[in-house]
Amino acid sequence: xxxxxxxxxxxxxxxxxxxxxxxYWRGTGFNFVHYMLTCMQPLVVMVVFYLNYLVxxxxxxxAGKHRYDLLINVVLxxxxxxxxxxxxxxxxxxxxxxxxxxDTVGTLSYIARDVLNLAIFAAGATALALARRWVTADQxxxxxxxxxxxxxxxxxxxxINPHFLLNTLNNIYALTAFDTAKAQEAIQVLSKMxxxxxxxxxxxxxxxxxxxxxxENYVKLMRIRLPQSVEVTFNAVQPTGTVxxxxxxxxxxxxxxxxxxxxxxxxxxxxxxxxTNGQQLICDIQNSxxxxxxxxxSGHGIGLQxxxxxxxxxxxxxxxxxxxxxxxxxxxxSTITIQL
Amino acid sequence: xxxxCAIIDDEPLAAGLLKSYAEKTPFLNLVGTYGSAVxxxxxxxxxPVHLLFLDIQMPELSGIEFAKILPKETKIIFxxxxxxxxxxxxxxxxxxxxxxxxxxxxxLKAANKALDWFCVTxxxxxxxxxxxxxxxxxxxxxxxxxxxxxxxxxxxDYIRIYLQDGTKIMSLMNMKKMEDYLPRPEFLRTHRSxxxxxxxxxxxxxxxxxxxxxYLPISDSYKEDVQQYFDSHTLS
Numbered sequence: 278x279x280x281x282x283x284x285x286x287x288x289x290x291x292x293x294x295x296x297x298x299x300x301y302w303r304g305t306g307f308n309f310v311h312y313m314l315t316c317m318q319p320l321v322v323m324v325v326f327y328l329n330y331l332v333x334x335x336x337x338x339x340a341g342k343h344r345y346d347l348l349i350n351v352v353l354x355x356x357x358x359x360x361x362x363x364x365x366x367x368x369x370x371x372x373x374x375x376x377x378x379x380d381t382v383g384t385l386s387y388i389a390r391d392v393l394n395l396a397i398f399a400a401g402a403t404a405l406a407l408a409r410r411w412v413t414a415d416q417x418x419x420x421x422x423x424x425x426x427x428x429x430x431x432x433x434x435x436x437i438n439p440h441f442l443l444n445t446l447n448n449i450y451a452l453t454a455f456d457t458a459k460a461q462e463a464i465q466v467l468s469k470m471x472x473x474x475x476x477x478x479x480x481x482x483x484x485x486x487x488x489x490x491x492x493e494n495y496v497k498l499m500r501i502r503l504p505q506s507v508e509v510t511f512n513a514v515q516p517t518g519t520v521x522x523x524x525x526x527x528x529x530x531x532x533x534x535x536x537x538x539x540x541x542x543x544x545x546x547x548x549x550x551x552x553t554n555g556q557q558l559i560c561d562i563q564n565s566x567x568x569x570x571x572x573x574x575s576g577h578g579i580g581l582q583x584x585x586x587x588x589x590x591x592x593x594x595x596x597x598x599x600x601x602x603x604x605x606x607x608x609x610x611s612t613i614t615i616q617l
Numbered sequence: 618x619x620x621x622c623a624i625i626d627d628e629p630l631a632a633g634l635l636k637s638y639a640e641k642t643p644f645l646n647l648v649g650t651y652g653s654a655v656x657x658x659x660x661x662x663x664x665p666v667h668l669l670f671l672d673i674q675m676p677e678l679s680g681i682e683f684a685k686i687l688p689k690e691t692k693i694i695f696x697x698x699x700x701x702x703x704x705x706x707x708x709x710x711x712x713x714x715x716x717x718x719x720x721x722x723x724x725l726k727a728a729n730k731a732l733d734w735f736c737v738t739x740x741x742x743x744x745x746x747x748x749x750x751x752x753x754x755x756x757x758x759x760x761x762x763x764x765x766x767x768x769x770x771x772x773x774d775y776i777r778i779y780l781q782d783g784t785k786i787m788s789l790m791n792m793k794k795m796e797d798y799l800p801r802p803e804f805l806r807t808h809r810s811x812x813x814x815x816x817x818x819x820x821x822x823x824x825x826x827x828x829x830x831x832y833l834p835i836s837d838s839y840k841e842d843v844q845q846y847f848d849s850h851t852l853s
Contacts, residue, residue: 443698443717444628450718451634504629504652540676541627541652567676 311372334406358392508546523591538564622668654683745800
């Protein structure tokens with residue numbers, strides 16, 4: 278819509294400019310060939326305008342190469358201005374009777390006038406290009422902010438499944454009846470997780486160490502809930518330096534692994550490996566692949582879509598994500614590699 | 618009376634807690650604890666239990682689905698952490714519903730409900746087999762043969778039993794309880810105030826049943842059962 282309006286503005290402006298020679302017509306009566314040749318003047322203006330608007334301003338001026346922009350413009354304007362002046366002299370001399378007899382001593386000042394004319398258009402084009410750029414940048418910024426806010430909101434609600442919280446509390450309740458020490462430990466782990474969700478998660482980036490602790494705590498609590506027949510391993514190499522990551526991206530994958538990877542009746546496993554060398558973070562998750570029953574409608578890949586979206590927001594073009602099954606569909610794997 | 622029960626829950630701790638509750642409840646005899654409905658299915662099919670504490674949210678086969686394929690004699694008490702399943706649970710006629718985390722108090726309440734239900738059922742079976750019951754009337758227990766009853770009328774807190782020989786027995790009892798104790802469909806509730814011994818009805822007219830010079834109304838809420846009974850005993 279906006280594009281159309283802008284296009285119309287351009288069109289109207291150029292129509293006006295191309296018709297303008299008629300308002301200061303110098304010939305005796307209208308001559309079409311004369312008019313067409315006169316149109317060289319607005320044509321040159323158009324070339325100068327769009328050259329600045331589409332090429333010079335965005336490629337040079339915006340990129341900080343103001344001098345090159347100025348230099349090219351000076352050369353361009355003087356040569357084109359001179360060209361136009363002599364062209365008009367020649368054309369008018371052909372068609373306007375008595376033109377040659379006129380006093381053309383002030384040639385230099387006339388040329389200067391034409392060059393100045395073109396310079397005004399060149400400056401206008403540059404200003405317009407900058408304004409347009411500023412508006413689109415502003416829009417993009419707003420969009421990004423809105424997307425971020427929305428993602429945050431969604432994540433606050435969904436990243437940690439509320440069911441996880443309830444189920445864990447129920448299990449801890451049961452645990453208090455059998456093993457008080459273990460129950461206390463579980464409550465401590467849960468409170469650490471809550472702190473992470475409530476405070477750390479608000480930041481755009483957090484130390485990788487904290488994120489790994491969070492995942493490990495999650496795994497600990499899941500371990501309590503699962504029967505002994507489920508094999509759970511969690512290996513993470515803590516980074517040596519201060520490495521930061523966007524929080525709460527990997528948790529969805531871990532959640533997923535437990536949701537689909539564990540079976541109360543059959544032998545099953547969840548293996549989580551996280552490693553980093555300072556530049557790269559690799560999260561490798563493998564779990565036994567238990568096909569969902571038809572009645573299990575839980576999740577429709579929404580969680581995974583969110584992971585993808587968050588990766589795109591936080592690490593555009595700096596991540597790879599492979600997932601699928603291997604060992605005759607027995608194992609599901611998901612590997613994310615992030616360039617930190 | 619001892620009730621045989623079993624527990625199904627995919628989370629070992631939750632199952633363990635219920636197990637400890639069942640073990641300390643004197644009238645419950647825990648037959649088995651299972652980690653999934655599939656695992657329980659074989660055992661329970663061969664060896665039906667009275668009562669099942671059944672978790673709803675389980676992988677592979679959910680509690681609701683499992684409840685649908687259970688024999689009718691098995692009563693179910695659902696356990697779940699999520700309220701939204703309550704409605705579904707009542708659709709499969711669960712006896713009760715326990716929200717996790719389950720306290721022993723809640724557990725015992727539900728178990729008592731089951732005990733009441735099984736006691737009533739047992740009495741019903743006894744009455745139906747022996748063909749008589751004792752009812753309290755004027756500080757005595759009066760023997761009433763089921764075959765002698767024509768119909769029973771409800772009067773606020775009392776009931777009045779009309780017998781074939783014309784005698785009437787008044788007893789302090791409510792209609793709901795009476796209805797539960799009497800075998801179905803031999804005895805059917807036809808109205809808020811009447812339970813009818815169906816095989817003794819002389820005639821049936823639209824909306825009423827005839828006993829000699831007495832006309833008993835059939836109300837809308839009980840119409841279906843009554844209609845079904847007559848349909849199954851009518852030549853056409």
